[in-house]
Amino acid sequence: MEVVIAPAEELAVLAADAIEALLRRRSDAVLGLATGSSPLKVYDELARRHAEEGLSFAQARGFMLDEYVGLDAEHPERYRNVIATEIAERVRWPAEQVQGPDGLAADLPAACAAYEEAIEAAGGVDLQILGIGTDGHIAFNEPGSSLASRTRIKTLTRQTRVDNARFFDGDVEKVPTHCLTQGLGTIMDARHLVLLATGRQKAEAVHQLVEGPVSALWPATVMQLHPHATVLVDEAAASRLQLADYYRQTYASKPSWQGL
Numbered sequence: 001m002e003v004v005i006a007p008a009e010e011l012a013v014l015a016a017d018a019i020e021a022l023l024r025r026r027s028d029a030v031l032g033l034a035t036g037s038s039p040l041k042v043y044d045e046l047a048r049r050h051a052e053e054g055l056s057f058a059q060a061r062g063f064m065l066d067e068y069v070g071l072d073a074e075h076p077e078r079y080r081n082v083i084a085t086e087i088a089e090r091v092r093w094p095a096e097q098v099q100g101p102d103g104l105a106a107d108l109p110a111a112c113a114a115y116e117e118a119i120e121a122a123g124g125v126d127l128q129i130l131g132i133g134t135d136g137h138i139a140f141n142e143p144g145s146s147l148a149s150r151t152r153i154k155t156l157t158r159q160t161r162v163d164n165a166r167f168f169d170g171d172v173e174k175v176p177t178h179c180l181t182q183g184l185g186t187i188m189d190a191r192h193l194v195l196l197a198t199g200r201q202k203a204e205a206v207h208q209l210v211e212g213p214v215s216a217l218w219p220a221t222v223m224q225l226h227p228h229a230t231v232l233v234d235e236a237a238a239s240r241l242q243l244a245d246y247y248r249q250t251y252a253s254k255p256s257w258q259g260l
């Protein structure tokens, strides 16, 4: 696992560099997309490169991590709509090439199974962008999630609903109680995991993710078992890391030919 500690703007550039390098290598690359505030600067940077430097998403495919159950098709916080607004439309990504689990399906388990099949049929995710919840969840894999889980229905914790209430007029009761989420096993199948975290409220989760014992109690710790995982954090999110100096030295002495 590589840990990079840098200001948020720099982290966004690093993540965008990795995505750009992938797209220039393979224009039909498969990107894993996350919602939440953590990836927003990355999406801004990709939109800028699309507009100013011609970075193309015309052939790329995208798979979202998760979706709320039951939000109206037009609801602005429906993750499908969030991804359309924050990234897909800005880079003129053909809508049919970006998919998410269907939180409005009549048969939710069938929708989860279909989603797993769609990811597999696309050849799997090349690069997965991730954020992390304050309770250590990735996607919506709340504490207690099986480390081998696949796309399924989950109940959101009170903590996650409180954290996400800011997107629902600050009213926790408006935050859905259930979601569909890629499982930890699904996420672990992606070939490169790039997690972004900023702010002191993420410091404990980041410490557990990087340095804690692998445990369902902190679901993101499963990433320690991934052969290619990158953790991009600002100083505040890194403030509880025991080996922060070592990560800094390692990154400072990294050869320029080596990407993330």
Ligand SMILES: N[C@@H]1[C@@H](O)[C@H](O)[C@@H](COP(=O)(O)O)O[C@@H]1O
Residues within 6 Å of the ligand: 034, 035, 036, 037, 038, 039, 065, 066, 130, 131, 132, 133, 134, 138, 139, 140, 160, 164
């Ligand atoms: N389902 C999303 C996650 O994918 C995201 O990583 C997390 C952190 O959100 P933020 O980046 O806004 O802190 O919250 C949500 O619950």
